[in-house]
Amino acid sequence: MKPNIARTTLKVTAGLASQFPADGRPQVALSGRSNVGKSSLINTVIGRKHYARVSQSPGKTVTINFYDVDGQFYLVDLPGYGFARRSPEEKRRWSALTDSYFTREGASVTAVAQLVDLKVGLTRDDETMLTYLAERGVPHFIVATKADKPNKTERAAALEALLSSPFVQKSSGVVLFSSLTGEGKDAVLKMILDAAG
Numbered sequence: 001m002k003p004n005i006a007r008t009t010l011k012v013t014a015g016l017a018s019q020f021p022a023d024g025r026p027q028v029a030l031s032g033r034s035n036v037g038k039s040s041l042i043n044t045v046i047g048r049k050h051y052a053r054v055s056q057s058p059g060k061t062v063t064i065n066f067y068d069v070d071g072q073f074y075l076v077d078l079p080g081y082g083f084a085r086r087s088p089e090e091k092r093r094w095s096a097l098t099d100s101y102f103t104r105e106g107a108s109v110t111a112v113a114q115l116v117d118l119k120v121g122l123t124r125d126d127e128t129m130l131t132y133l134a135e136r137g138v139p140h141f142i143v144a145t146k147a148d149k150p151n152k153t154e155r156a157a158a159l160e161a162l163l164s165s166p167f168v169q170k171s172s173g174v175v176l177f178s179s180l181t182g183e184g185k186d187a188v189l190k191m192i193l194d195a196a197g
Contacts, residue, residue: 001072002193003069003070003072003073003193003196004070005045005046005047005069005070005189005193006046006047006048007069007070007071008042008046008048008051008067008068008069008070008075009067009068010051010052010065010066010067010068011066011067011068011074012065012066013063013064013065013066014063014064014065014066014097015062015063015064015097016097017097017100017101017104020064020066020101020104021066021074024108025072025073025074025108026072026073026074026108026110026195026196026197027066027073027074027075027076027107027108027109027110028073028074028075028076028109028110028111028112028113028192028195028196029076029077029078029101029109029111029112029113030042030075030076030077030078030112030113030115031078031112031113031114031115031129031133031140032078032080032081032114032115032116032126032145033080033081033082033115033117033123033125033126034080034081034082035080036080036115036116036117036145037115037117037145037146037177037179038052038077038078038080038115039052039077040052040145040179041113041115041143041145041177041179041188042067042075042077043179044179044182044185045185045188045189045192046067052065052067052077062079062090062093062094062097063079063097064076064077064078064079064097064098064101065077069196072196073110073196073197075192076101076109078098078101079094079097079098081094081098081125081129082123082125082126102132102136102138109138110139110195110196110197111138111139111140111141111191111192111195111196112133112138112139112140112141113140113141113142113143113188113191113192114126114129114130114133114140114141114142114143114172115142115143115145116142116143116144116145116162117144117145117146118144118145118146118147118149118150118155118158118159118162118176119146119149119150119154119158121158121161121162122161122162122165122167122168126167127165127167130167130168130169131167134169139195140169140172141172141173141174141175141191141195142162142168142172142173142174142175143174143175143177143184143188144158144159144162144174144175144176144177145177145178145179146178147176147177147178147181147183147184148178148180148181148183155176159174159176162174173191175187175188175191
């Protein structure tokens with residue numbers, strides 16, 4: 001039965017690997033740097049403006065949020081990376097928590113939506129994350145957020161730069177997305193649902 005995306009609830013906010021759900025349901029994770037728009041994407045896709053909290057202090061918390069989608073799969077909001085003001089200890093916690101999410105026994109990650117700010121392009125941290133996913137063999141696709149920000153010429157150049165990057169696998173889909181205009185909403189939702197099976 002096709003999941004009703006509107007029936008999405010925050011199930012667990014996990015700061016420790018022991019708090020991760022272990023019921024075997026498929027999980028589609030959202031990865032990206034702090035302030036790339038993960039919460040805005042969740043709100044847009046599920047059709048609720050303020051459900052996932054958009055932080056005014058990006059990078060402040062190191063937790064993984066598990067959203068239960070109609071009892072069928074989890075949409076997983078990984079903590080943002082690359083926030084300069086984070087202390088070395090917080091960065092270590094981010095690495096440990098995120099790594100344990102992918103490496104724990106019984107992990108049921110079916111795909112990762114890797115969010116990249118279209119105007120900023122791939123950062124070094126994005127490249128590191130894409131390399132990590134590729135090395136672990138985790139299926140992933142790229143969502144180029146804030147697609148409404150660049151003008152037409154800049155958009156074309158930014159998309160070409162993404163597609164031609166050696167860090168972007170040819171098999172990875174790339175979707176242009178804007179939470180402001182709704183561009184790419186249906187395409188992102190389709191990729192999430194396909195990944196969740």
